[in-house]
Amino acid sequence: MDSLASKIGDIKEEIIKIQENYYVIIPYGIAGNIGVFIGNTGVILIDDQWAVLSRRIKELISTITSKPIKTIINTHYHFDHTHGNLTFGPEGIPIIAHKNARTRMSERQVIPTYHNVVQKPFPLEALPTITFTDKSELHEGNETIELIYYKDAHTDGDVIVHFKNADIYHTGDVFVSIGGWLPHIDEKAGGSIYGVIDAANKLLSQTSGTTKFIPGHGPVSSKKELQDYRDLLTAVRDNVVKMYRQKAKLEDIIKDTQIKIHYENKGGENFIAQVYRAVEKHENQYRAEKK
Secondary structure: OHHHHHHHOOOEEEEEEEEOOEEEEEEEOOOOOEEEEEOOOOEEEEOOOOHHHHHHHHHHHHOOOOOOEEEEEOOOOOHHHHOOHHHHOOOOOOEEEEHHHHHHHOOOEEEHHHOOEEEOOOOHHHOOOEEEOOEEEEEEOOEEEEEEEEOOOOOOOEEEEEEOOOOEEEEEOOOOOOOOOOOOOOHHHOOOHHHHHHHHHHHHHOOOOOOEEEEOOOOOEOHHHHHHHHHHHHHHHHHHHHHHHOOOOHHHHHHHHHHHOOOOOOOHHHHHHHHHHHHHHHHHHHHHHHO
16 A cells, blocks of 8 residues: 555646535545535545645645635545545544444455555544444534445445535445446455445435435446446346356356446456355355245
8 A cells, every 4th residue: 555655646636616615526546536515614525535645635625715624524444535534633633434444444454456455554543533333414504414324335334425405425435437447346345246236226216316426436427327337237246146046157257247248348357256256145145044
């Protein structure tokens, strides 16, 4: 992770207005999208990227408001969304996250979806100071900010943030909208394609055509784009399930699935293999429960 951090300082970023008082900082490199809400008394950030970018993040925010950063919400534990805690935590800014995310930040993690990058334990002052296990709410003026736990999706500590009045969601890496890019699912940290699809289905069931989504990576998206994402993942999962039950070999499942979803980009093989492992686990559990 240290080698990655040293290369991050020169990536480009821009701050984009979604509607009055709601913005997103979009990076062009290995870093997550930051949601920005300007409240009555200060700024609430959703994720904080890398410590080396903290000064630039503050400079970007200063172009839209003079109010200070008052709260940070971590959508999950991964370094490209939380490394900025190393700067903002020691400044005394409260950081909110799911309990599981704090636990993972406090321990050494090896992240296979990032080529086995080692994420070192965060120092105490950089860990989330407020945690919850299911759901929480913040109130800022007329805005109610829901923090909703989605179990075993991208990780075992995913929080989706809903600005109810504005009808804007920050999904963290439960949803990514970069074209031609399959998502990273951290299976070692409890993530599963089943959980990601379940999360997408829940979001689709409770949102409208005017809802805006800030994904973990990629441009601000609509419900239609989330639906397309859900449909792609469902097609991958369902094809793997069908061929697994037919006792097909993994290499044949990968080739067939890539053809069916028209995805032959580098990295697709690893994702489909990961889905295969999730399907195998799910099918074995189902058979055990039926006995």
